[in-house]
Amino acid sequence: MSAVVSMDMQIAWRNVWRNPRRTLTIMTAVIIGVWSMIFLGALMRGMLDGMVENGISTLTGHIQIHDQDYPDDPSIDHRIDNPQQVTDILQRTLPAGSHWTSRLRVSAVANNARHSTGVTLVGIDPESEARVSFIGDAVSEGRYLRDDDTNAIVIGRALAEQFETGLGYKLIVMSQDTSGEIASRAFRIRGIFQAEMESTEKNFIFVHRDAASTMLGTGNAVSEIVALLPDYNRARAMTREVEQALDNDGLSVRSWREALPLLEVYLDMQDTYILIWFVIVFIAMAFGIVNTTLMAVFERMHEFGLLKALGMRPRRIVKGILAEASLILLCGIVVGTLIGLLSCWLLSFHGIDLSSLAEGVEYAGMSRIIYPDVESRDVFGAGAVVLLLGLLVSLYPAVKAARFTPVEAMTRI
Amino acid sequence: MTIDIKMAWRNIWRHPRRTILTVTAIAFACILLVFMLSFQFGSYDTMINSSVKIHTGHLQIQAEGYRDRKNIRYVIPDPAPVERALADIPGVQAYSPRARAFALVSSEQRSYGVMVEGVAPESEARVSTLEAIVDRGQYFDTTDDGDRAGVLLGELLAQNLKVDIGDELTILGQGRDGSIAATVLPVRGIYDSGMDEFDRSAIQIPLPTFQSVFNMGPAVHELVVVADRLSDVPRIRSALQTPLNNIDADRPLKALGWDELMPGLRQAINMDLVSGAVFYLILIMVVAFSILNTFLMAIFERTREFGIMMAIGTRPGRLMRLVLVESIGMTLIGVVAGIAAGCLLTLYFAHTGIGLGESSELLSQFGIPGRLYPQLSLLSATAGPAAVLVITLLAAGYPALKLRRLRPVEAMRRS
Numbered sequence: 001m002s003a004v005v006s007m008d009m010q011i012a013w014r015n016v017w018r019n020p021r022r023t024l025t026i027m028t029a030v031i032i033g034v035w036s037m038i039f040l041g042a043l044m045r046g047m048l049d050g051m052v053e054n055g056i057s058t059l060t061g062h063i064q065i066h067d068q069d070y071p072d073d074p075s076i077d078h079r080i081d082n083p084q085q086v087t088d089i090l091q092r093t094l095p096a097g098s099h100w101t102s103r104l105r106v107s108a109v110a111n112n113a114r115h116s117t118g119v120t121l122v123g124i125d126p127e128s129e130a131r132v133s134f135i136g137d138a139v140s141e142g143r144y145l146r147d148d149d150t151n152a153i154v155i156g157r158a159l160a161e162q163f164e165t166g167l168g169y170k171l172i173v174m175s176q177d178t179s180g181e182i183a184s185r186a187f188r189i190r191g192i193f194q195a196e197m198e199s200t201e202k203n204f205i206f207v208h209r210d211a212a213s214t215m216l217g218t219g220n221a222v223s224e225i226v227a228l229l230p231d232y233n234r235a236r237a238m239t240r241e242v243e244q245a246l247d248n249d250g251l252s253v254r255s256w257r258e259a260l261p262l263l264e265v266y267l268d269m270q271d272t273y274i275l276i277w278f279v280i281v282f283i284a285m286a287f288g289i290v291n292t293t294l295m296a297v298f299e300r301m302h303e304f305g306l307l308k309a310l311g312m313r314p315r316r317i318v319k320g321i322l323a324e325a326s327l328i329l330l331c332g333i334v335v336g337t338l339i340g341l342l343s344c345w346l347l348s349f350h351g352i353d354l355s356s357l358a359e360g361v362e363y364a365g366m367s368r369i370i371y372p373d374v375e376s377r378d379v380f381g382a383g384a385v386v387l388l389l390g391l392l393v394s395l396y397p398a399v400k401a402a403r404f405t406p407v408e409a410m411t412r413i
Numbered sequence: 414m415t416i417d418i419k420m421a422w423r424n425i426w427r428h429p430r431r432t433i434l435t436v437t438a439i440a441f442a443c444i445l446l447v448f449m450l451s452f453q454f455g456s457y458d459t460m461i462n463s464s465v466k467i468h469t470g471h472l473q474i475q476a477e478g479y480r481d482r483k484n485i486r487y488v489i490p491d492p493a494p495v496e497r498a499l500a501d502i503p504g505v506q507a508y509s510p511r512a513r514a515f516a517l518v519s520s521e522q523r524s525y526g527v528m529v530e531g532v533a534p535e536s537e538a539r540v541s542t543l544e545a546i547v548d549r550g551q552y553f554d555t556t557d558d559g560d561r562a563g564v565l566l567g568e569l570l571a572q573n574l575k576v577d578i579g580d581e582l583t584i585l586g587q588g589r590d591g592s593i594a595a596t597v598l599p600v601r602g603i604y605d606s607g608m609d610e611f612d613r614s615a616i617q618i619p620l621p622t623f624q625s626v627f628n629m630g631p632a633v634h635e636l637v638v639v640a641d642r643l644s645d646v647p648r649i650r651s652a653l654q655t656p657l658n659n660i661d662a663d664r665p666l667k668a669l670g671w672d673e674l675m676p677g678l679r680q681a682i683n684m685d686l687v688s689g690a691v692f693y694l695i696l697i698m699v700v701a702f703s704i705l706n707t708f709l710m711a712i713f714e715r716t717r718e719f720g721i722m723m724a725i726g727t728r729p730g731r732l733m734r735l736v737l738v739e740s741i742g743m744t745l746i747g748v749v750a751g752i753a754a755g756c757l758l759t760l761y762f763a764h765t766g767i768g769l770g771e772s773s774e775l776l777s778q779f780g781i782p783g784r785l786y787p788q789l790s791l792l793s794a795t796a797g798p799a800a801v802l803v804i805t806l807l808a809a810g811y812p813a814l815k816l817r818r819l820r821p822v823e824a825m826r827r828s
Contacts, residue, residue, distance in 0.1 A: 014501070021709060021713070022706055022709065022710070025702060025705050025709060026702075026705050026706055028702045029699055029702035029703040029705075032695070032698055032699050032702060033699045036695040036699065040691075040692065072572075073572070073573050075523060075573065079689060107525060108526065109515070109517050109526040114484075114591070115484070116515050116516075116586065116587050117483075117515045117526075118515055118526030118527065118528070118614070119526075141623070156462055162482060162483070173526075174517065174526075176523065176576040180522060180523075182524060190544070193806075204712070226602075277692075280445065281695075281696065281699055282697065284438070284441070284442065284696055284699040284700045284703055285436060285699055285703055286703075287434050287435070287441070287700070287703050287704065288439035288700075288702065288703025288704060288705075288706060289440070289703075290434060291431055291434045291435065291438075291703075291704070291706060291707060293708050294430060294431065294434075295431065295706065299714075354684070372811055
């Protein structure tokens, strides 16, 4: 036993438990602190994940390719005339498990007998679209689009309610075609979809791409090509590769981070915010750590004086105190981490349901259920912050202990 | 009693370092809470006021159901009686009628679906920032009539439509009675609100022009009201109830507060408050456990002393009181110091503001200005410290209760 654990450590361990109540009290502070770092950190990340998911699945995808003028002016004039060339390159460049789809996407006006409003008309290829965005699974009434659909349209439930319409009814869609004229066409509502956010339901109307192409006179051209990767964290790297392969042929290639710049800002700031939270919680703990260690030191001054008189080097005393502090911190960190991971695991089944705050959630672009997202860098970061900074602040009492001259120490009661 | 206080005071300073660390811990928690709460409250007010003053106003009067359906037929048949009622209510700063409809707007090269808003030039300038943000061309002339009517639109929309001042726009939509509403108007002014969504999706024309083109008669859809202060809104709402009920209309008229017009904003604020509260409570608990040892030590290392005191006749209740006075004393010093320092810190930043750096440009999209100013209020200065006080006293009280069961002989035996 003593070969494995040094004598100093054994003594430190026994010293720690000389006053169990005091040790347990400060350990509880560390446990609660570490738990909160991990649990709340995971919730903060989970919230942002929800926002990113929302943004991506709505229609953004991981990589978007447009005509270079389209992002600022999303009109029919700015289209990709040679989509086949782009999809060939995607085929060669993207990793296995990626999917992509091409769309026609323009702003339009939807009308029926009594209502009219602005919408975004999206002409899709039903099969490939289902693998890339939310719409494949989202149809709750009627049916999704099929390959032979010439005049079927799928609209959101909120839009159907606003227009006081339903399955089987007509909807007239007007938009500008390639010759600058207003093209208008009647579609029949074959499906109604539900989405995470009401604005999605009100804004997007889906038809078959061929139907849109006939209406707008675009032939084989498309407005956008969107790809979904197996892992969204690789989007930036992949975007650069695709860009290079395309050799910037008058096309703009963006990752979801560039298409949703507000999220990019939040994501960049998030690591900093989490670190700030860790430091604040640590400071709250630190007062207790220093106080407790000081108490432990002063209580044993007589003992330290004796040890010094017997020849123990001051440095060894410092090490001893630090060892005691590190044992308390480590126990607290381990237990706190375990409880933190456990609570995250338990919450991951149902998440936190924010449906009662639906509009606020939508205003902030969040998803309605938040799941904790545990990142190993947070878990290790929390432990590292507490251990390293904890040892740092314990230096003060440790040095104090080593400074007593034996005479001072032994004359104190 | 005073001797208890004297004793308590001296007891506290028997271990100066320990006391100072404890007091500092409490003060740290209080400073943090005062500052953070002031910051939160300050940013809410800023967010609300800037959001409402851009366009929505503090209150709006609309026909029932208009907010949800935006149906052109859900109208205020005549704004005049409502305006008269508003003129009588104190705290109302300005009001203006608006009418809206969706239409296709075409320039020579492009067409877009946009929201067409009919605004009353003179009063609109008092309820929204529209006049102030026109940076090319001109705002409406307050005497605009059909002949000199024009269109105001956002910079982004002007770019997308490829138009400049003086170019003509064709507006094509559906009138109130279902008939075709069509007109051609020149671009009179171009504005930049700083919010892309807004600049891209709406155009403004004079209200009389709108009413004639869309066959509205004298009707409008919204009466936008700006109040002197955010806190006046509930009072103005209740003052409007009777006058509105007395107006005859197909659909009853309702006064909606900004939190109903932008429910997302109110709920987002609530969410922020609740999540903030969770963080703060956890933090206070960590602090409480952190300093618990001080309170524990104050009792357990003086067991012998207490034993002697009890042996010479001190009641356990008095001992408890003594210990509690010590704990309360330390806590109060910490809380008061924390509030004072927290207020100073907050006031400093309330003056200079906190810049949001690079992200400020992006956040202006949401109407969030680049600098946020924490706002010190009675609530923000006391709510946090009050929670700290309560939780700390609970933590201190628990060990004190143990004193009741102290037996003098056993206690004196401890060294």
